[in-house]
Amino acid sequence: MAYRSLLRVPGAGFFPLGFLARLPYATSTLATLILVRAASGGYAFAGLAAAVQGVATAVGGPVVGALSDRHGHRCVGAATAVANVVALTGLIAASRADRASVLVAAALVGLTQPPVGPLVRVHWSRLLHARDRHALMPTALSYEATADEASFVVGPAIVGLLTPLGPAAPTMGTIALLALATLPFALSFDRRGAVRQPAPKTSRTPLPRRPLAAMFLAMVAMGAVFGAVQTGVTAYADGSGRPGSAGLLYAVFGVGSAVAGAACAWLPSRFAPRHRYVTFAATLVLGGLTLVVGDRLHAVPAAVAIAGIAVAPYMISLYALTERLAPPDRATVTMTIVCGGGPLGTAAGQALAGFLADGHGSGGAFLVAPMAATAALLLALALLSADRGRGVWLVGDRTEAAT
Structure with a gap:
């Protein structure tokens, strides 16, 4: 409906x-x-x-x-x-x-x-x-x-x-x-739905720097997971003698994520965005560990499919929080700054996973995924703790004054 x-x-x-x-x-x-x-x-x-x-x-x-x-x-x-x-x-x-x-x-x-x-x-x-x-x-x-x-x-x-x-x-x-x-x-x-822009001489609303930096780093961590999975499935496909299957394996990762993302529309409204953020950061860690275990059990395709389920819900939570913290007259630049963390994290994840893959194969590459996801979870827990303790992150439907 x-x-x-x-x-x-x-x-x-x-x-x-x-x-x-x-x-x-x-x-x-x-x-x-x-x-x-x-x-x-x-x-x-x-x-x-x-x-x-x-x-x-x-x-x-x-x-x-x-x-x-x-x-x-x-x-x-x-x-x-x-x-x-x-x-x-x-x-x-x-x-x-x-x-x-x-x-x-x-x-x-x-x-x-x-x-x-x-x-x-x-x-x-x-x-x-x-x-x-x-x-x-x-x-x-x-x-x-x-x-x-x-x-x-x-x-x-x-x-x-x-x-x-x-x-x-x-x-x-x-x-x-x-x-x-x-x-x-x-x-x-x-x-x-366009927002009335301020006059040229009117100062624009300042960006909420600290929460925006936090969302940016959260997206960097997500990008590092992407880079680890891309490198890991490539190394796995090469090691199994089927290099052409790497693209198909990564597509399976995307399919799982897409299905989970579509299902997020039916989450109850009482499940607040910041609580979703922490919850799905935790599931992202579990997804990364699934990749490592799946590689050791020679069940990478199944592990990739399961790990993908954690991705879209985590990203939807980031987008929802970003939409809330964005000043109305600077919403697009706020969103693009956060999204910019994705490719940077992917590049970093690919570099580290590639280094580990050279010495330890696909298992080494996949290790980067739970590492990055753990960093994402620690960041989410720190933000939630700060929000509960001092109300300095997100309050109600919109943010506090920019810092």
Whole structure:
């Protein structure tokens, strides 16, 4: 019933177009890896180019978010979609040039990456609050998390289908998705629920620095889990003599997460977001331990499926808390800052898991997952303790004064 009510708010066409619009985020980095690998002949430089693109995405996201808060989602979303098309076209051309040109082009691709996920989450918040449909916000966040996870199943599959057509084909497919889905989706944003912006000489609401930093670190920990799982399943697939199965194994991880995310819409409202955050941080630890045990029992596919169930509920909790702490006139930049922790954590998780995988195989790589999840849980417990003891984190429906 909750999803049926949500469907009526923006109209049914919003959902399929919104799903297609986020696919470039799921295809772009892998497409870059394949393109640069074919051009350079080595994985090391291709991995470096993909890492540069990922870091640039994390850096560019808050800038795009700040511009969106000032100039609107339609204008900035459309501009970044067009700019990303140009940047990806430049990357294809640069792949035939020197390595410095490739890295610059990869950085430009990351800097212009349209942050569809943060934009649409803020759009939901403004739209539902404007229509006095606040109770549907958890359902909207559950849907968005499910769509995100599904995109990371469909996106790599699209890359896999296009790769036999040539190393540039996945990048060209990403360009097509940007032009045919991301750009039209950005243009579909209207002024319903928009927040009145302050006059140019009026000071803007300060960001809540401490809780925002906490949410950022929580997302870094989640990204490290992603990096550990990606590296772990790759090492496992190579060690089992089926390297091509790595993508399928990671897709299983996404499927479990998507199903759990969809189910979060039916959690009782009395289960407060901050309590969900701590609870699902604990389940994230259990999911990481499941990976380690599954590797030792030679049951990695089952372990990956079970571990994935903990992911989306944890991320939905982070998004819900971020939505509450965000100042209305700076909601998008707040959301993009938090989301920027994901790719940074993924890069760190991949680096550490790769180092451990060289000496200890997939089991070593998977160890990073419970380590990162434990850090996430300790952070959640510290925040909950501070909130109970001094009321310095989240109180009621909104946050305390910014610090």
